[in-house]
Amino acid sequence: MSPLTQPLARLIQQFERLPGIGPRTAQRLSLYLLRQPQEQLEAFAEALLTARRCVGQCEQCFHLATAPLCDICRDQRRRQNQICVVAESKDLLALERSGEFHGVYHVLGGVISPMDGVTPDVLTVQALIQRISRNPIEEVILALTPSVEGDTTSLYLAGLIQPFCPVTRIAYGLPMGSELEFADAVTLARALEGRQRMG
Ligand SMILES: [Zn+2]
Incomplete structure (x- = not known):
């Protein structure tokens, strides 16, 4: 060179x-x-x-924010007692594009993958459980990518959340391994609508 x-x-x-x-x-x-x-x-x-x-992180949901709380957590027109759990902010943005979800979110920061060093303690799991235990939450919706890691994380979270409130999981019309962020708005809207109770 x-x-x-x-x-x-x-x-x-x-x-x-x-x-x-x-x-x-x-x-x-x-x-x-x-x-x-x-x-x-x-x-x-x-x-x-x-x-x-x-741009920093929302103190409540860990989405991107320019204030202590993000725009979604501050929005009182949204159902603050319905939390949708996603792996990353890009998944949240995909669900927002579907226009179908009117609750709030929790961004985990990834999915559990011990091989890659991602254990529950490096994710925002503890903050999620605290949030659910301290607020009157009616439903937690798990919206993680359908993969071995995504499913493992969903089962792990469901076990922790169920003592506090009902847990549902979105129904995918997606093959295993497909990324939430690339799903189109209609598919995501259907996945949300067809969500099923866990446990
Ligand atoms: Zn937030």
């Missing part, structure tokens, strides 16, 4: 570190950005750094 192209190589490397971006896409994005006007790149960099600085 000649010294002249080193800055470009560094930029490509940064893109390659992003999820879902392979070497060719990283190169394409880098070359595209280099053709853009200086002001646009400055706006891009500024938006990125500002978002990083201002």
Whole structure:
């Protein structure tokens, strides 16, 4: 690599570190950005750094938030006594796109996967149980990806939650292993509607 192209190589490397971006896409994005006007790149960099600085985690549900509580937890029109448990914020966003859910959420931060070092204590499980034990919750809906890890996590959570309130699990029209975030709005709406009581 000649010294002249080193800055470009560094930029490509940064893109390659992003999820879902392979070497060719990283190169394409880098070359595209280099053709853009200086002001646009400055706006891009500024938006990125500002978002990083201002966006934190909701104290209650662990979704992204710009205040102690996220927009959903603060919204009094939503059913605060119905909690939908998702693995990640991207799954929450997918369910919001379906427009079918009017309760609130709890973002676990992943699913239990001991092989990858993900045990219940590194997830927000304890905060979830505290939240349920301290508030009058009518239903907890488990909306985890249908996979071995997702199912293990659902069964584990159901056992912990059932002493406090009814637990349901969304009914998937999805094959095992499919990601919630890629399911279309209609499929997710049906999955929510067809949810079934556990235990
Ligand atoms: Zn929240």
